[in-house]
Amino acid sequence: MKRIRKTVTSYRCGQCGTDYDKKSEAAECETGTCEPRRFRVGDEVRAIQSRFCSRRQRSYKVTGKIVRISRPEPYDAEVLLKGFGVERVHDHFRWYEVEYVCPPCGHIERAEYPADALKCC
Numbered sequence: 001m002k003r004i005r006k007t008v009t010s011y012r013c014g015q016c017g018t019d020y021d022k023k024s025e026a027a028e029c030e031t032g033t034c035e036p037r038r039f040r041v042g043d044e045v046r047a048i049q050s051r052f053c054s055r056r057q058r059s060y061k062v063t064g065k066i067v068r069i070s071r072p073e074p075y076d077a078e079v080l081l082k083g084f085g086v087e088r089v090h091d092h093f094r095w096y097e098v099e100y101v102c103p104p105c106g107h108i109e110r111a112e113y114p115a116d117a118l119k120c121c
Contacts, residue, residue, distance in 0.1 A: 016072045016092050032091025034072050035115060039096055041066050044121040047098070047113055049084065056104035062111060063121060064100025070112075086116040 010019040011026035015034050020026040039045060047062035072092035080086040080093070095112040102109050 013074075016074055018074055029074060029091070032074075034092040035094055037069065037094065038115040039066050039069070039118065039120075041069060045096070045098060045118045046121050047111075048117050048119060051111070053102050053104040055102075055107075058104045060103045062098060062100050062113075064098045066096050067099045067110065068097040070095040070097075080114055084114055084117045086114050 010021060011023045012019050013026050013029040015030055015032070018026075018029060020029065043066050045064065045066060050059045051062055052059050072094055075088050075091055075093060077088070081088075086093075093114050096115060096118060097110055097112050098118070099108065099110050101107070
């Protein structure tokens with residue numbers, strides 16, 4: 001039996017930690033601007049868009065506290081533009097995880113939002 005070894009080289013963006021096959025792609029990602037932190041852990045926030053409770057079949061606005069902030073990620077138009085209506089302002093953005101009580105059913109839930117989809121209470 002013969003053992004085959006293969007070395008794979010990848011390049012990582014210093015801002016978001018995303019791995020790329022080409023050095024030029026990683027360098028391009030790294031030169032992009034990074035969104036500043038708008039909120040801190042423990043801040044009370046309110047979501048701009050409504051959510052839907054499948055248990056009680058009602059819509060509601062999320063109001064809760066930020067429990068976690070992700071490291072910067074590259075901008076993804078499909079998620080941010082289509083899902084939240086957030087246009088490209090910075091090349092890297094952060095997800096803010098909000099813990100809240102669902103008003104219709106009373107369950108404690110968590111949801112992630114970009115900064116442009118939240119506002120201070």
